[in-house]
Amino acid sequence: MKELVREKIIQVARKVKEDIDKGMFPELVYPPNSKANIKFLEEKGYLFEPKSFSTISGDRVKSLRTLSGVLYGLSRALDHLENGLTMTKRDFYYLHKVQKFKGTLFPKEQRETDARIILMELLLGMPREAFSITSDPRGWIYGDIELIDRSGRLIKANEVGEMGYSVPPRPENITFKRIGVKAVVAIEKVGPAKNMIELGIPEEKKIGIAILQGQASRNMRRFLRMLSDEGVPIAVLTDLSPWSLRIAATVVYNSINSAHVDGLAVPEARFIGIKTDDVEEGFFSDYKFALEPLTQMDYKAAEDNRHLPNLQAPIWQKENNWFLEKKMKAELEIFKAMSPSAKDLKKLYVEYLSMKLEEALGISI
Amino acid sequence: MKELVREKIIQVARKVKEDIDKGMFPELVYPPNSKANIKFLEEKGYLFEPKSFSTISGDRVKSLRTLSGVLYGLSRALDHLENGLTMTKRDFYYLHKVQKFKGTLFPKEQRETDARIILMELLLGMPREAFSITSDPRGWIYGDIELIDRSGRLIKANEVGEMGYSVPPRPENITFKRIGVKAVVAIEKVGPAKNMIELGIPEEKKIGIAILQGQASRNMRRFLRMLSDEGVPIAVLTDLSPWSLRIAATVVYNSINSAHVDGLAVPEARFIGIKTDDVEEGFFSDYKFALEPLTQMDYKAAEDNRHLPNLQAPIWQKENNWFLEKKMKAELEIFKAMSPSAKDLKKLYVEYLSMKLEEALGISI
Amino acid sequence: MYPSWSSPLRGGRNLRRERIEEISAADFFYRNRAIAGFDNPVRATYTIVRELVENSLDAAEEAGVPPKIMITMDRVERRENGSDLMRISIRDNGIGLSADEIPRAFGKVFTSSKYRLIQSRGTFGLGGTMALLYGQITTNRPFTISSAKKGDYINRMTMMIDVQKNEPIVIKREVLGIAERSFTAVESYFEGSYARAKRKIIDYLYQTAIVVPYADIMFVDPDGVVFLFPRSTDEMPPRPKESLFHPKGVDLELLQRLIRASRANTVKGFLKTSFQRIGDKTADEVLAIAGIPADKKLRDLRKEEIEALYNALRSYDKFMAPDHTVLSPLGKKLLEEGIKKELRPDFVYAVQRPPSVYEGHPFIVETAIAYGGDIKPAGEIQLYRFANRIPLLYDTTADVSYQVAKGINWSNYGIRSLEEEPIALFFHIVSTKIPFKTVGKEYIAAVPEVEREVELGFRTCARELKLYLYRIRRKESLAKRAFLFRRFYEIVAECVEDITGERPSVETLLKMRFGDLYEGAGEGEDNSGGEEG
Amino acid sequence: MYPSWSSPLRGGRNLRRERIEEISAADFFYRNRAIAGFDNPVRATYTIVRELVENSLDAAEEAGVPPKIMITMDRVERRENGSDLMRISIRDNGIGLSADEIPRAFGKVFTSSKYRLIQSRGTFGLGGTMALLYGQITTNRPFTISSAKKGDYINRMTMMIDVQKNEPIVIKREVLGIAERSFTAVESYFEGSYARAKRKIIDYLYQTAIVVPYADIMFVDPDGVVFLFPRSTDEMPPRPKESLFHPKGVDLELLQRLIRASRANTVKGFLKTSFQRIGDKTADEVLAIAGIPADKKLRDLRKEEIEALYNALRSYDKFMAPDHTVLSPLGKKLLEEGIKKELRPDFVYAVQRPPSVYEGHPFIVETAIAYGGDIKPAGEIQLYRFANRIPLLYDTTADVSYQVAKGINWSNYGIRSLEEEPIALFFHIVSTKIPFKTVGKEYIAAVPEVEREVELGFRTCARELKLYLYRIRRKESLAKRAFLFRRFYEIVAECVEDITGERPSVETLLKMRFGDLYEGAGEGEDNSGGEEG
Known part of the structure; x- marks a missing residue:
């Protein structure tokens, strides 16, 4: 991997050198992450299929600034890569805050350097994590999964603490040693996920619990994809809210913002709820009083959802229309409203998961 | 611990029963977390020293609602405790969303039940974590530290992944097995902390790195206090910003919001920067161009800092006045602006940490 | 609307080429009808009704006598440009x-030049004559006045100005014969x-009906719809007295006229x-x-002496x-009467504040608050304002009374939100000089003395x-309390x-404490149940 | 300010007890001086200067002749209540x-009743006479007029009204002897x-100096400070012509007068x-x-026929x-002259739009834009407005020209922000009937025809x-570009x-492409350096 990145970077720099040495203003060609280059397939999620290309040219100041910025970014990425270091977007921004760049590359705002990171992704055709730019990690995996991490150590994801294993910013560095779970359930919220762990459900039912803690981070999506590539069935369990639809769809299809990055979608993953049917006539139908009203922000999100490419399939739009009509949402904590006494909670979780995993993935637990 | 909590809860309920059986409206007395009951000592941080007391009485509707709410909350807490389950504040809110509570305890907003949690803390004289109400955990510890967690497993904090060990919501369940670090540096931001780990500084210099990821969470503060109680020197490394001053001071002194909860302050911890002296004439003095301007929100925070009890000591106010005067801040990423090439980064980190740990804690690394 | 030719009084000196003519008061109004409220057909239609x-x-x-007024308006001829040929007739007792x-x-623009002070309906008011004049110049048709005192012959005159x-x-x-009772009837055409x-x-008639509850008003509009505002009482407030001017209220010109x-x-x-x-x-x-x-003989006063006298009057403190006593407020009873009549509230309370003074002008403030009945929550403050018994319809939010109402913490009076409850406020000021803020005379300025009276008035009503x-x-x-106790x-x-x-044993406790009330505590859902401490 | 007694024209019918007097035009103004701009001493002081x-x-x-005007104002006697006894004298050529x-x-309120149309300075304007009348009624002192035509005897009259x-x-x-040149001088006292x-x-004098660049104005204020606004040219715009009325611009009353x-x-x-x-x-x-x-003989026209004629004129399309040709715009050259004189900009461009028409009234819009010089960025749009050569000082943001200026995307003209650059806009409209929005005559209504002209005018100037x-x-x-290329x-x-x-080998590339310019590329810091793509 590292070698590939390095080669790519050198290739870009060499192209610039050649142009200049020929007495030409250098040019770099890349496929922009524009609508035209992004396809959406229900069975694959977002796909980046370059058809049109843009040019960064050294013949105008504005474009030249971009060109030199990209080259500087690539040189820093290579440097970090070779020294085994990562950087955050903020780090990348600070790498430009250098005295000698006053008047040239010294940035006014982080937005400038962030835009350059995407350009680098497009130029190299690689996710930014490949060239050392990572985000704060978010999310855990708990369950009977053994893996070898960056350091080469063996890690058992149910023996490293009560939250499980902290999925690192670059899961690419991980290799799986042994996977003892029938499926992994990716759960939006920490509370219910933690309760399932506390109730011993992963051990008893041989499932893994991935805790997303809100919108799934890139590292978590990548990690789930890697599990999926290993043949692990993935289920997604979220609130029933306009935001949670997006969370689920992002896991399954990737998101429009990172549509140009491969390997972030898990098209085989299945959304197992909470669904409107569960609320209207299914599992939670006697507990409508525990629904929450949509806030204005929620409602606005539902309206926006009508136009998101990855929510166009009828199954998603059906869910979304329910928000617009009922102006309500259901949260995973609704299990608590169903079972004020802890004794019943495990039964409810297991019942729900059994039903849903069977239904969505054909797995019995 | 669990037994103590259980006993306390039963004691409260029994008091209510006795009052009622005597034909009296029941009353519960507790020390409110009002200013009068909170003391601030530079050497200890916030102290909860009840002098005045309030009464929840069953003789008026409003107060009776509180009384019954607290009893219900206690009954749920006991239930969760005995079933080995935790709950979030949101869970606690949903525990009240029960059909039969319509018109009585059914809450309009989570604020209502959140307020009741604090009341329960005050009544029992215990942090909410003791009676099962936990928050989403945040923060990691990396370094040569061996501990035994809730499950009874041995965990080595430098062998559980590249982020280290995810500090759990209730670190009270942890016991330390072996501590091989000279000190622990608690770092506000993930990026620099991760770089130090990547550069092998914890192993080489025998220090632990605690990653706060922003404001220190209750679990992290509790964990640091536990380390401190084990004799580990704690250093706090943050940005130089109005918010970061609060982060540092909260680690050292606890915060006003949780002032009634014991064990969250680490008075022996030392703030090691970034400090104004470092910027004005010290380590970063040649890099003033890489400072960031304060935003309006930042400036407002600095103005508010002038009145925070835990920032009254001259050393803090000196730092804070600098913001008001210069309207600038310095971020930990400034190390990147000093060393655009990764080679120098380790040297800079080590130099800075050596100097600061020596200066603040008398520790040579 | 009109060419600059109608800017009439350029005191220029281009005498050379032009004929100079003196301008009459009527002519002045003709040329400046906009300032009197006749600037377009819509506004003119309203102003005509109001003036008459x-x-x-x-x-x-x-x-x-309690007024009895009947107004009829017809559309005589529909015109394309949206302003029709209209006829209005109004008859009073x-x-x-x-x-x-x-x-x-009715045939000339004139004034009553009495040298005394009295409260009058103080609109910008140019009187009925201006309304008739407007009709004449837009239609070129004469107007008709019929009138008689009781027992006299009825005269009917067709006139122009x-x-x-x-x-x-x-x-x-x-x-036309002998009149059984006194009356006047006016008929006029206008565009x-x-x-x-x-x-x-x-709106104007409705609010007039509130503040003049002893009037019977009937309006038949051009679509044939009849609006009735019957009187609810025969009682009338005492007529205002006339009085001499207060020395602080005169200027030099007036002083000279008084001397003459x-x-x-x-x-x-x-x-x-x-x-x-x-x-x-x-x-x-x-x-x-x-x-x-x-x-000193009055007739012998020299100009300098008049000026000295004027300055003496101004500086004497x-x-x-x-x-x-020149003021004629409506009074608590009549104000409440008027409100009850038009709004049928569940509760109404009016108060008449004692007389007060600003800048040498006496004034009296009356306020009222009404609750429920036909009043529904409106999402905004419902405030009715009157000055010298004339409704003020526009610019409510700029009015001193609105500001005062906004400033009061109504929760002290058990009112969660003035906007969201069925509450209407009323404010009436009478004065020989209403402190209007603008020439438009639609709202009262925030004069501190007035502000104070309004606030005290509102607060008194609010306490009730x-x-x-x-x-x-x-x-x-x-009942709710006992029920809630049982549930909690x-x-x-x-x-x-x-x-x-x-x-x-909670049952014992509750029985002991509530007795029968506990037994009888009704059912009934309630979602609030009191607040957290 | 004045008791309701001064609401003079109540056409009430309380004839029984009161003496009725006809009111003269002067009397009307006395009683309604507020609407003419004399409602308080501050405003009156300004209005007097302006009218004179x-x-x-x-x-x-x-x-x-190019106007030459000298104004002197003194404080004759300081009074406690803040309004002093003032004297103003003004002399013109x-x-x-x-x-x-x-x-x-000067001795009576009058009008020129010509039956023709001409552009005139169209303030609400009651002329100098009203200013003098105000002085008289607040001080009881006479005013003095001196005047003569060149070569005639000078007459000096001390007068009252x-x-x-x-x-x-x-x-x-x-x-007083023979006048060497024509002049008039007025002296008056006022409070x-x-x-x-x-x-x-x-402000008024300064803006007048812009729009009347051929006038010499000198003002000595009560503190002895001298404000000079010298003329920059002797050239004057052509006098407006008189013309007959357009048939769409008459109403019935005017039609009758024209017939007479x-x-x-x-x-x-x-x-x-x-x-x-x-x-x-x-x-x-x-x-x-x-x-x-x-x-048909004109004298034989019956009333009905006049009305029919009127309706025919209105419906004929x-x-x-x-x-x-009745209009007299300032012209491109004079407008630029006036702006240069007072603002000394680095750049100025004025444009006179072709004549246009709204509601039967002809009008011409003139606009200008000036940049730099004495103009500094002000954080707000700097817009000078004039109507028939009179500055409009207030309610700028309500004016059609302000709205138009706001609506233009100035970045198309290389202007990042109208508010933050040293730019001033100018708007002058001349018309026989200025479309003011309110009686206050301080801003122009958003008549579509006018809006269009203003926008085209501004855009033409903006292109320049x-x-x-x-x-x-x-x-x-x-130069900056070459420097940046080298650095990047x-x-x-x-x-x-x-x-x-x-x-x-970047040096070779740059030398090849930039040649000498690259060699000479200056130093100099720049923090922007172009934007990210």
Whole structure:
């Protein structure tokens, strides 16, 4: 991997050198992450299929600034890569805050350097994590999964603490040693996920619990994809809210913002709820009083959802229309409203998961 | 611990029963977390020293609602405790969303039940974590530290992944097995902390790195206090910003919001920067161009800092006045602006940490 | 709307080429009708109704009888440009006019130049004559006045106004028999537009019906719809008295006119008879300041002396506050009457504040608050404003009373939100000089003295409302309380049992404490159940 | 300020007890001085200056000479209540007055009742007479007029106005020798307050100096400070012509007056001689619509026929657009002159739009844009507005020109922010009927036709400004570009070397491409350096 990145970077720099040495203003060609280059397939999620290309040219100041910025970014990425270091977007921004760049590359705002990171992704055709730019990690995996991490150590994801294993910013560095779970359930919220762990459900039912803690981070999506590539069935369990639809769809299809990055979608993953049917006539139908009203922000999100490419399939739009009509949402904590006494909670979780995993993935637990 | 909590809860309920059986409206007395009951000592941080007391009485509707709410909350807490389950504040809110509570305890907003949690803390004289109400955990510890967690497993904090060990919501369940670090540096931001780990500084210099990821969470503060109680020197490394001053001071002194909860302050911890002296004439003095301007929100925070009890000591106010005067801040990423090439980064980190740990804690690394 | 030719009074000196003509008052109005509220057909339609109605109200009050007014408006000819040829006729039971008086009263723009002070309906008011003049110049048709005093012959005159001369032209005069009661009826054509003026007109009549509850008003609109505002009482407020001017309220020009009109011999006599609040002592002191001998003959006063007298009056600071008996407020009873009549509230309370003074002008504020009935929550403050018994319809939010209402913390009076509860506020100010903020005369300026009176007025009413709300709410809440106690203690009992395994005897406690009320505590859902401590 | 007594024209019918008096035009103003701008000492002080200055400007333009006006204001006596006894004197070089003319011109409120159309300074304007009347009623002192035509005797008259009769009273008349040139000088006392009116007055004079660049104005204020606004040119715009009314611009009353004033025999003759745009054919068509024979004697027209004629004129829709030669715009050159004189900008461009028409009234819009010089960025749009050569000082943001300026995307013209750059806009409209939005006459309504002209005017000026800015900026940017290229290519070279180990020959590239310019590329810091793609 590292070698590939390095080669790519050198290739870009060499192209610039050649142009200049020929007495030409250098040019770099890349496929922009524009609508035209992004396809959406229900069975694959977002796909980046370059058809049109843009040019960064050294013949105008504005474009030249971009060109030199990209080259500087690539040189820093290579440097970090070779020294085994990562950087955050903020780090990348600070790498430009250098005295000698006053008047040239010294940035006014982080937005400038962030835009350059995407350009680098497009130029190299690689996710930014490949060239050392990572985000704060978010999310855990708990369950009977053994893996070898960056350091080469063996890690058992149910023996490293009560939250499980902290999925690192670059899961690419991980290799799986042994996977003892029938499926992994990716759960939006920490509370219910933690309760399932506390109730011993992963051990008893041989499932893994991935805790997303809100919108799934890139590292978590990548990690789930890697599990999926290993043949692990993935289920997604979220609130029933306009935001949670997006969370689920992002896991399954990737998101429009990172549509140009491969390997972030898990098209085989299945959304197992909470669904409107569960609320209207299914599992939670006697507990409508525990629904929450949509806030204005929620409602606005539902309206926006009508136009998101990855929510166009009828199954998603059906869910979304329910928000617009009922102006309500259901949260995973609704299990608590169903079972004020802890004794019943495990039964409810297991019942729900059994039903849903069977239904969505054909797995019995 | 669990037994103590259980006993306390039963004691409260029994008091209510006795009052009622005597034909009296029941009353519960507790020390409110009002200013009068909170003391601030530079050497200890916030102290909860009840002098005045309030009464929840069953003789008026409003107060009776509180009384019954607290009893219900206690009954749920006991239930969760005995079933080995935790709950979030949101869970606690949903525990009240029960059909039969319509018109009585059914809450309009989570604020209502959140307020009741604090009341329960005050009544029992215990942090909410003791009676099962936990928050989403945040923060990691990396370094040569061996501990035994809730499950009874041995965990080595430098062998559980590249982020280290995810500090759990209730670190009270942890016991330390072996501590091989000279000190622990608690770092506000993930990026620099991760770089130090990547550069092998914890192993080489025998220090632990605690990653706060922003404001220190209750679990992290509790964990640091536990380390401190084990004799580990704690250093706090943050940005130089109005918010970061609060982060540092909260680690050292606890915060006003949780002032009634014991064990969250680490008075022996030392703030090691970034400090104004470092910027004005010290380590970063040649890099003033890489400072960031304060935003309006930042400036407002600095103005508010002038009145925070835990920032009254001259050393803090000196730092804070600098913001008001210069309207600038310095971020930990400034190390990147000093060393655009990764080679120098380790040297800079080590130099800075050596100097600061020596200066603040008398520790040579 | 009109060419600059109608900017009439350029005192330029281009005398060389032009004929100069003096301008009459009528002509002035013709040329500046915009400032009198006749700037477009919509506004003119409204202004005509308003001017004629006020004219009729004045006439009836003058006669001392409760006004009975009938207005009819027709569309005679629809025109394309949206302003139609309209006819309005209005008939009142006011003091009738003799054959001599009719042309003078309606046939020229004039003024009553009395040298005394009295409260009057103080709109920008140009009176009915201006309305008729507007009709004439937009249609070229004459108007008709019929009138008689009770028992006299009825005179019916068809007239126009010679605008340039400001003279009535009587085109036809008929005598129609003996009148059984005094009345005046006016009929006039004008170019107007009813559709867009309708809301304004109805609003105006409706609010007039509130503040003149002893008036019977009927309006038949051009679509044949009849609006009735029947009187609810025959009682009328006492007529305002006339009084002399307060010395602080005059300017030099007025002072000279008073001197000319006076029959006094000496200056001192003049001061004592032409002004209120000037007796022997005060007159002497004022004259001493002016340096004029007390027995100076009034006719001998030189111009410089008049000026000195004027300055003395202005600088003298020991005059007593002006006489307020010239004011004629509506009174608590009539105001409540008017509100009840039109809004049928569950509760109403009005208060008349004692007389007060600003800048030398006496004024009285009346306020009222009404609750429930036809009043529905409106999402905004419902505030009715009146000045000298005339409704103020526009710019409510700029009015001092609105500001005061906004500033009061209504929760102190058991009102969660003025906007969201069925509450209407009323504010009436009477004064010889209403402190309007603008020429438009639609809202009252925030004069501190007025502000204070409005606030005290509103607060007095609010206290009464609070008592009312407390009484109706208390009854509901007692039953609710027992019911809630039972429910909450049920939870307490369950939880205590859950924790300790033993159930406390809550039933005994509640029976002991509530007795029968507990037994009878009704069912009924309630989602609030009190607030967290 | 004044008791309701001054609400004079209640057309009430309370004849029984009161003496009725007809009111003169002067009396009307006395009673309603607020609407003429005399409602308080501060505003009155400003209005007096304004009325007298405009009077003088008119007089000089009438005489066909560039105006030269000298104003002196003193504080004669300081009074406690903040309004002092003031004296104003103003002298102009306008057309002088004969002994007969002086009392008529200044001693009564009057109008020029010409039956023709001409552009005039269209303030609400009551002329100098009202200013003098105000002085009289607040001080009781006479005013003095001195005047003469060149070569005649100078007459100096001390006068007052009999307000009730609207008659001049000449108190003293002096003859002072032969005048070397025509002039008029006015001296008057009034109660006023300079301190708070000062900014308004100076603003007014300053903006007048812009729009009347051929006027010499000098103002000595009560503190002895001298404000000089010298003329920058002797050239004057052509005098506006008089013309007949356009048939769409008359109402019934005016039609009748025109009929009365006409010397034509037949109705057709009347139409052709009293209106513009009516020839044989049009007259016939109009009369056919009205159903009046063309040879009908004018004197025989009955009332109904006049009305029919009026309706025919209104409904006939084939009149040509009104004559615009009555208008007298300032012209591109004079407007630029005025702006240069007072603002000394680095750039100015004015444009006079072709004549246009709204609602039957002709108008011409002139606009200008100035940049730099004394103009500094102000954080708000700097917009100077004039109507018929009079500055409009207030309510800028409500004006159509402000709205238009706001609506234009100035970045298309190379202007990042109108508020933050040293730019001033100018807007002048001349019309026989300025479309003011309110009685206050401070801002122009958003009439679509006017809006369009203003926008086209601003855009034309903006295009010129863009060219100017482009020229000055281009020079700067060429050098900057070469400098930036050198710096960026240095980074490119270093990074490529860092990655590949080999340095590209950027120097050769740059030399090849930029030649000497590259060599000479200056230093100089720049923090922007272009934007990210």
